[in-house]
Structures are given as structure tokens and as C-alpha cells.
Amino acid sequence: MPEPVMQSPLRSFGLASQAQPVDASRGVWANEDPLLGYISLRGDSADPTFVDRATAAISVPLPIAPCTFAVSGAVKALWVSPDEWMIVCRRDQLAALSSGLKSSLQGLRSQVADNSGGYTQVLLFGPNALDVLEHTSVYDFAGLAAGRVVGTTFGKASLYAHRTTDGFCLLMRRSFADYIWRYLARAAAPYGLGIAAIEATGRAAHGVAG
Template sequence: MAEASMQSPLYAFGLASQADAVNDGRGVWANEIPLLGYISLRGNSLDPAFAEKVGAVMGVTLPVAPCSFATALDVKVLWISPDEWIIVCGRHRLGELLSGLRSALQGIRSQVADNSGGYTQVLLQGPNALDVLQHASVYDFAALEQGRVIGTTFGKSSVYAHRAGDGFCLLMRRSFADYIWRYLVRASAPYGLGIAAIEATGHAGRGVAS
């Protein structure tokens, strides 16, 4: 599908047309980071050849510590389990990284799959962002340390979450995105929700403009 015709899972909410610079007028600011590249990677982290070759292609050391992630330029690698990672990248780098990984890992027990149509991310920040997350999840987000990624509940669904600057990044499956966004809107109602202008920094971690 041509990129010009692609639509994010939250396209119908018209978030881009509502976006504004973050200010003190709202307690919660959020927006989707749409149409990134998502690669599912599986392999044996104890195999030095696997870790070395992945790191060489990604330009970042493969995170092998539980619940950790690593970033470099426009690539973010999230540890999901001892033999699984999600690689998030700018869409312009997706083909290059898929090809590079598949070529580098030939002959090494591994799996590389393009899951770009299956995920999206939402950035959440503001003085009441933590309150919203505590309404939505059983996880104690106040205890979430920088550099850690966790999988947890969000209402009746689930997300992978990590801190992003002074806010949080929520990675979710496309099929749950509509439900999670609506839940987030409801939970934010007491604090006031603003749609944050997203600042393009060229990578999976584009930031919220302040």
C-alpha cells in the first residue's frame, strides 16, 4: 500500500486537526504517533552471533535485560521476552532494516517479520497523566523507571509502556487502539484533555511539542 494512502488506526478521530502546542490549560496531553515501522524479532539472546549481528544492523546494542529497551537515532528496540523484541523505526527505514536483518541473520535461528500494520503508539503527558494511567491500569506507573518497558493492562485491553521524557509512551495493537483511545479520553475528562502537537524528530520517539 502506498504511504500516501495509509491510515493510522486512530485516523477517524481527526487528531491532527485538533492538535495544539502543550500548555498549562489542560491536565493531560496526548496524541498518536502514527504510521511507524514495527518489526517483530525473535532469536536466542544468549547466542553471541545473533546479538552481534542484530546490533550491527540496528546501530544499537540488543537489550537482553528483562523489561529494558534501547534507542539510537530513529530506532527503538523493546525487550518483550527472553527471545522476542519489537523494533520501532521511522517508516522510511523499515525496508532497509528488514532487509538488513534478514540478510545478517541467514543461517542463525531467528525470525524477522514486518508487523507495521499491527501496532501504533500514543504519547501521554501532563500533570495528570499519571492519574489517568492509574485509572486505566493495575500497574503502579509511578514506580516505572526510565529505561524500562512493561506490558500491562489498560482497561480490558493491554499495552507496552515506558517513560518518554516527562510523559509516557503506550504501544498497542491496532485492533485495540480505538478502545484504548476512547478509554483514555474518558479517564482524562476530569482533568481536561488536549491533543498535543507531535514534533517530528525522525524516529519512533517523536516527541510532544511544548
């Protein structure tokens, strides 16, 4: 039998073949950062032992303040709820991080689950990126501060969003990805949408944390 093949939920759009270096010719640039690792981590944020062990396992300070995230290298930790975090990493880091978390948190009330098949993220930037987001959501993205992550609507879907060094990162469920990309492309059309060539190394944690 053939080996399973990992595929992006946006593969039908042929984004990789359209990607080009970013320049001033478009008002909006976007592309998927595909096939990353996504780990759902649950535990007690009020337990300092849990927080310390999780931090040591992922080498990123586990954010315990609501709606915040932290980044170190190619690993990103997002606060999702008082007892849940999403750890985003390169795919080649996934096994080691998952194993390290499970080992470090043994004996503590916790859960570590690989959700890599269920999520993807899109990077959005350019001079009109904020204008596009204002067409797609009720959330005031202009007020989204560095180091903050928000769960909000996007058209009739939902996603998590935070600012990056040059724009925004939109983290979404795989089942919403096709709808969200089409909605984003339609909203960006008046400004000119370019498919950006995205560097593979380190982009899993593309962001500004504080």
C-alpha cells in the same frame, strides 16, 4: 486501481486537525504517533553472535535484560520476551532495517517480520498523565523506572508502556487502538485533555533508555 493508502487506526477521531502546541492550559496531553515501522525480531538472546549482528543491523544495542529497551536516534528496540523484540522506527527506515536484519542474521536461528500494519503508539504527558494511567491499569506506573518497558492491562485491553523524556509511550495493537483511545480520553477528561502537536522527526524512538 487506486494505490493502497496507509491510514491510522485512530483516523476517525481527527486528531491531526485538533493538535495544538503544548502549554499549561491542560492537565493531560496526548496524541498518536502514527504510521511508524514495527519489526518483530526473534532469536536466541543467549547467542552472542545473534545479539552482536542484530545490534549492528539496527545500530541500537539489543536489550537482553528482561523488560528493558534501548534507543538510538529514531530507532527503538524493546524486549518483549526472552526470544522476541519489537523494533520501532520511522516508516522510511523500515525497509532498510528489515533487509539489514535478514541479511545480517542469515545462518542463525532467527525470524524478522514486518508487523507495521498491526501496531501504533500513543504519547501521553502533562502534570496529570500519571493520574490518568492509575485510572486505567492495575500496574503501578509510578514505579516504572526509566529504561524499563512493561506489558500490562489497560482497561480490558493490553499494551506495552515505558517512560519517555516527558511522559509515557503506550504501544498497542491496532485492533485495541480505538478502545484504548476512548478509555484514555474518558479517564483524562477530569484533568482537561489536550491533543498535542507531535514532532514527526525522531518521535518513533521517543523515550528514555537508562
